[in-house]
Amino acid sequence: AQSVTQLDSQVPVFEEAPVELRCNYSSSVSVYLFWYVQYPNQGLQLLLKYLSGSTLVESINGFEAEFNKSQTSFHLRKPSVHISDTAEYFCAVTWQTGANNLFFGTGTRLTVIP
Amino acid sequence: KAGVTQTPRYLIKTRGQQVTLSCSPISGHRSVSWYQQTPGQGLQFLFEYFSETQRNKGNFPGRFSGRQFSNSRSEMNVSTLELGDSALYLCASSLEAGYGYTFGSGTRLTVV
Numbered sequence: 136a137q138s139v140t141q142l143d144s145q146v147p148v149f150e151e152a153p154v155e156l157r158c159n160y161s162s163s164v165s166v167y168l169f170w171y172v173q174y175p176n177q178g179l180q181l182l183l184k185y186l187s188g189s190t191l192v193e194s195i196n197g198f199e200a201e202f203n204k205s206q207t208s209f210h211l212r213k214p215s216v217h218i219s220d221t222a223e224y225f226c227a228v229t230w231q232t233g234a235n236n237l238f239f240g241t242g243t244r245l246t247v248i249p
Numbered sequence: 250k251a252g253v254t255q256t257p258r259y260l261i262k263t264r265g266q267q268v269t270l271s272c273s274p275i276s277g278h279r280s281v282s283w284y285q286q287t288p289g290q291g292l293q294f295l296f297e298y299f300s301e302t303q304r305n306k307g308n309f310p311g312r313f314s315g316r317q318f319s320n321s322r323s324e325m326n327v328s329t330l331e332l333g334d335s336a337l338y339l340c341a342s343s344l345e346a347g348y349g350y351t352f353g354s355g356t357r358l359t360v361v
Contacts, residue, residue: 169349178253178339179352225292236282236305237341237350239292 137162139228141240148216149248156211156243158226165231168209170200173223173242182224185209221247251275253342253353261359267328270356274321274342280304281323282350283315286337295338298323330360 142157160166167186171179183194190202200211209226226240254273262268274281283295294307298317315325321342327334337357341350 171352176357178255178354179341181349181351184349227292235280235299235343235345236294236297236307237284237292238294241291 137166137228137230137238139226139238139240141224141226141243143243144241145244145246147246147248150218151215153214154212154216154220154245156224156226156245158209158211158240160207160209160226160228162207162228162230166228167231168200168202169227169229169237170198170209170211171225171227173225175222179225182211216245216247218247218249220245253340253351255338255340255353255356257356258354259357259359261361262330263361264330264332266330267326268330268358269324269326270338270340270358272323272325272340272342272353274323274340275351278342278344278351279321280343280345281317281321282341282343283323283325284339284341285309286339286355287335292339295325327358332360334358335360 138161140159148154169184170182172182173179183192185192185202193199198213202209224243227237229237256271280299282297284292286292296315297305301317312328317323337355339352339355341352343350
């Protein structure tokens, strides 16, 4: 069965420090991978996605994630966080064939401490 | 271009009532999906519509239903509301799975 695991429910980090939010998935078929961010009282915003090609993908606001097929991981990283990065981050997977729905992890609450 | 629009943003209903939520996808997107978000269960897939046909359905009771119109706009309906239906309901539109999904701001439903 397919599943997405976000190992950390909460991650506190000081401003300008690096951060890594972990995501592992389980699937018997090829997948597309996504990271979404959710600010309070808002919907989900796409941060970045892996569809194919280069295993390292980047967002416009300094986040990056690397697809590791052998470890079935898609960890999210940022070298230097800002207060404005405080939010909930969700890792999600969908399958390249078959159902067209997202399967989400339980989310990681990132809190940036001034 | 305009994003995914969900109406209303907030809704308060009484147990036993029914409710209809609306979603207008990004122009050109034919796939519309619905998700329920609660603190206890997280984000769960409800159903997906593509070109007016339900293409996929999550594990929710029959009280939850939806439809899609010819202009790709979608509605979801919940009948005989229960307290546990209180949640943020999110709509997402996409071209296809490989192009990613754009979410609306959601409808916050409170059942009292």
